[in-house]
Amino acid sequence: MIEIRGLSKSFVGQDGGRVQALSDVDLDVAENEFLTVLGPSGCGKTTLLKAVAGLVPVDSGEIVVDGTKVRGPGPDRAMVFQNFALLPWATVLDNVAFGLELRGVGRAERQERARALIAMVGLAGFETKRPAELSGGMQQRVGIARALAVQPRVLLMDEPFGAVDEQTRRLLQEELLSIWEESRLTVVFITHSMEEAVLLGDRVVLMSARPGQIAEIVPVPLERPRARSLERSGKYAEITAYLWDRLRDMHEEHRAAR
Numbered sequence: 001m002i003e004i005r006g007l008s009k010s011f012v013g014q015d016g017g018r019v020q021a022l023s024d025v026d027l028d029v030a031e032n033e034f035l036t037v038l039g040p041s042g043c044g045k046t047t048l049l050k051a052v053a054g055l056v057p058v059d060s061g062e063i064v065v066d067g068t069k070v071r072g073p074g075p076d077r078a079m080v081f082q083n084f085a086l087l088p089w090a091t092v093l094d095n096v097a098f099g100l101e102l103r104g105v106g107r108a109e110r111q112e113r114a115r116a117l118i119a120m121v122g123l124a125g126f127e128t129k130r131p132a133e134l135s136g137g138m139q140q141r142v143g144i145a146r147a148l149a150v151q152p153r154v155l156l157m158d159e160p161f162g163a164v165d166e167q168t169r170r171l172l173q174e175e176l177l178s179i180w181e182e183s184r185l186t187v188v189f190i191t192h193s194m195e196e197a198v199l200l201g202d203r204v205v206l207m208s209a210r211p212g213q214i215a216e217i218v219p220v221p222l223e224r225p226r227a228r229s230l231e232r233s234g235k236y237a238e239i240t241a242y243l244w245d246r247l248r249d250m251h252e253e254h255r256a257a258r
């Protein structure tokens with residue numbers, strides 16, 4: 001579904017030097033896979049996601065989504081951001097319908113589709129509210145509904161639950177899993193949480209610190225649908241402990257190299 005080959009990307013840093021955000025990254029994501037991405041801060045996770053979204057030009061390499069080379073943003077890929085990135089002046093309904101408006105969908109149809117998605121993410125009755133009137137968790141529900149409105153094949157999620165409280169995060173994780181289980185979506189999900197990576201992912205991609213590379217891909221052979229009770233299983237504990245060991249090793253290698 002997503003094929004990433006030899007992807008490299010550097011930025012000019014504040015001191016004028018080059019920062020190598022991604023270095024020769026190869027990655028395949030299968031159709032309908034839920035892929036989670038973990039790695040130290042600054043290892044290039046967001047850059048990788050934005051490159052797939054077509055939001056940043058890359059220096060070399062290529063990304064192919066469903067047989068088509070990525071040359072810019074497209075309705076086949078939708079992104080959900082940590083800080084929600086909603087239009088502050090627009091209502092919930094207009095925020096969700098916005099992408100449809102850009103695509104020329106008529107008013108009646110876009111409102112109907114937006115209302116259905118708002119109900120699906122549990123926000124029926126909040127259509128006329130503005131983002132500032134909503135909690136963080138509710139704002140992210142709007143972010144998810146907005147991303148789904150364009151009926152993407154790929155959902156790119158950049159630490160979507162990083163800015164909400166633990167209880168809300170757990171609810172949103174469960175809701176996202178049930179949306180994904182009912183859809184044919186392919187999800188790439190960045191997180192800082194090992195527990196979240198294992199609870200959600202079919203595989204966990206571990207990225208290493210600069211230059212951003214894929215250190216390892218760890219399969220998560222836990223049954224689906226995933227229930228919370230899995231968190232008490234030995235296999236779950238084993239995988240999270242392994243991820244923690246690898247991240248700690250990477251941190252120490254990075255420190256020793258500096």
Ligand SMILES: Nc1ncnc2c1ncn2[C@@H]1O[C@H](COP(=O)(O)OP(=O)(O)OP(=O)(O)O)[C@@H](O)[C@H]1O
Pocket residue numbers: 011012013019020021039040041042043044045046047048
């Ligand atoms: N627009 C930019 N201009 C300059 N440097 C950038 C830009 N975007 C990213 N970088 C640099 O590229 C590197 C990778 O950044 P990126 O945001 O992809 O990392 P990340 O793994 O998502 O980090 P975090 O986990 O902290 O969100 C960092 O060193 C960052 O400072």
